[in-house]
Amino acid sequence: MPTQLCDSLWRASSPAAPVLTALEGRLEVDVVIVGGGFTGLSAALHMAKLGMSVAVVEAQEVGFGGSGRNVGLANAGLWLEPNQLDASIGAEAGSVLYNALAAAPEYVYGLIDEYGIQCEATRNGTLHAGVGKAGLAQLERRYEQLTLRGAPVQLLDAAEAQSRIGSDKFNSALFDPRAGTIQPLAYARGLAEAALKEGAKLFEFSPVDKIEPTSGGWAIYTTSGEVHAEKVILATNAYSEYGVKEQARKFVPIFYSQLASKPLSDAQLASILPNKEGVWDTCTVMSSFRLDQQGRLVFGGMGGEGNILSNWASQRVTELFPILSKVKWDYCWTGKIAYSEDHLPHCQQLQNGLFSVAGYSGRGIGPGTVVGAELAQWFAGQRESLSIPTTLLRDIPFRELKRMFYEVGARTYHLGQQSHALS
Ligand SMILES: Cc1cc2nc3c(=O)[nH]c(=O)nc-3n(C[C@H](O)[C@H](O)[C@H](O)COP(=O)(O)OP(=O)(O)OC[C@H]3O[C@@H](n4cnc5c(N)ncnc54)[C@H](O)[C@@H]3O)c2cc1C
Structure with missing residues (x-):
């Protein structure tokens, strides 16, 4: 059963990680970053490039968190629709953030090229696939708002969406040619290599368990070492419960699991995502799917891994792609998403020189x-502010209950879909 295959495709198919050691002894740098995911690694890479001395201290391995576990859709913008973004933070700030993130895939693929990162980079766009009337209405709204802002998106009708996806279960799709897919763990490892090349110091298996102010700034401590710096960035996102627990209370952690099939046959690959776009749907309990470079189907849904999810995934894949009946899964893994109350990333300055993103x-x-690149420019005095909000977040009330609500909701939905299909 897939539930016994608790291993990630991304770990199995990623080029080797750079060899890093644990933090030992005392080190002094300009900036110390806690957490070796996209945020921390990009910040380190760009800070080192701008001449700052910088160290990343990671509790496990580079890419251990969401960065090494995600779907790999390198999308433009945010989850929020552009108008929702403006309503949330104001039209001026919304436009700055929208523009910064509209260009994000260009920036990601540019870095991949610049540093020769081997991460299955495929820039064939992504498809936001419409399900039902509400799904179509959502895509029409997004299309209108995005085109008003100059995004080169295309709203595909049912026939075009179905032939691009290889399934008749969708009534529309919003195609974004700016986006694409990557192998996310390979990208994280590549960013680590690039940061090392630029002169950053990286440490693994070094959980930070204490952060203290000092006369010159801050010190972070692990069991075997300490780093003193003027500034600290906590880049621990949904994995904040370890050592920086108070940050974990600002977000609801939501589990999202993925399964990867055996490589598909040539006939299957000719009809399922022939252009290799990455896909996610408009359902409230969302699913995603894409192919990797070996032709495996990577299918994901909300909720922790387990029989309910894997049984639902097998059945859903068969419904979507009858050519794939009796799909066999080789890998199954889960990651944690950090949902903020306003669905936006925040950079909070918790105290002078202590930041959390x-x-x-x-x-x-x-x-x-x-955001990593902007932090570097901001610290170097090259920009006045960040594109993301810098407001302090409050602790989310009933956070654990909310987490359970999402988890139970996802399981109930998956069970309901199965029994609906069986009846
Ligand atoms: C299943 C899933 C699917 C997703 N799909 C997509 C997608 O398709 N497209 C997209 O754009 N985004 C996606 N995301 C979101 C994206 O992966 C995250 O937003 C992103 O990885 C966050 O990066 P980060 O560097 O901020 O945090 P992370 O990558 O989570 O890194 C945080 C790191 O901090 C470390 N850490 C924690 N505590 C300590 C400590 N005390 N000391 C030292 N280190 C510590 C952790 O070990 C971890 O490695 C997805 C997320 C998940 C979980």
């Missing part, structure tokens, strides 16, 4: 990379 709400490849 988190709350990507499931859209972090482009945003994490761009």
Whole structure:
């Protein structure tokens, strides 16, 4: 059963990670970053490039968090519709953030090229696939708002969406040619290599368990070492519960699991996503699917891994793609998404020189990379502010209950879909 295959395709298919050691002894740098995901690694890479001395201290391995576990859709923008973004933070700030993140895939693929990162980079666009009347209405709204802002998106009708996806279960799709797919863990490892090349210091298996103010700024401590710096960035996002627990209370952690099939046959590949776009749907309990470079179907849904999810995934894949009946899964893994109350990432200055960046709400490849670069420019005095909000977040009330609500909701939905199909 797939539930026993608790291993990630991305770990199995990623080029080797750079060899890093644990933090030992005392180190002094300009900036120390806690967490080696897209945010921390991009910040380190760009800070080192701008001449700052910088160290990343990662509890596990580079890419251990959401960065190494995600779907790999390198999308433009955020989850929020552009008008919702403006309503949330104001039209001026909304436009700055929209423009920064509209260009995020360009930035990500540019870095991949610049540093020769081997991460299955495929820039054939993504498809937001419409399900039902509400799904179509959502895509029509997004299309209108995005085209008004100059985005080169296309709203595909049912016939075009169905032939691009290879399934008759969708009534529309919003195609975004700016976007694409990557192998996310390979991208994280590639960013780590690039940061090392630029002179950043990286440490793994070094959980930070104490952060203290000092006369010159801050010190972070692990069991075997300490780093003193003027500034600290907590880049731990949904994985904040370890050592920086108070940040975890600002977000609801939502589980999202994926399964990867055996490589598909040539006939299957000719009809399923022949152009290799990445796809996610408009359902409230969302699913995603894409192909990897070996022709595996990577299918994901909300909720923790387990029999309910894997049984639902097998059945849903058969419904979507009858040519794939009796799909066999080789891999199954789960990641945690940090949902903020306003669905936006925030950079909070918790105290002078102590920053926390988190709350990507499931859209972090482009945003994490761009925010890392902006942090470097901001610290170097090259920009006055960041594109993302810098407001302090409050603790989310009933956070654990909300987490359970989403988890139970996802399971009930998946069970309901199965029994509906069986009846
Ligand atoms: C299943 C899933 C699917 C997703 N799909 C997409 C997608 O298709 N497209 C997209 O754009 N985004 C997607 N996202 C979101 C995206 O992956 C995240 O927003 C992004 O990875 C966040 O990067 P980060 O560097 O901020 O945090 P992370 O990558 O989570 O890194 C945080 C790191 O901090 C480390 N850490 C925690 N505590 C400590 C400590 N005390 N000391 C040292 N280190 C510590 C952790 O070990 C971890 O490695 C998805 C997320 C998930 C979970």
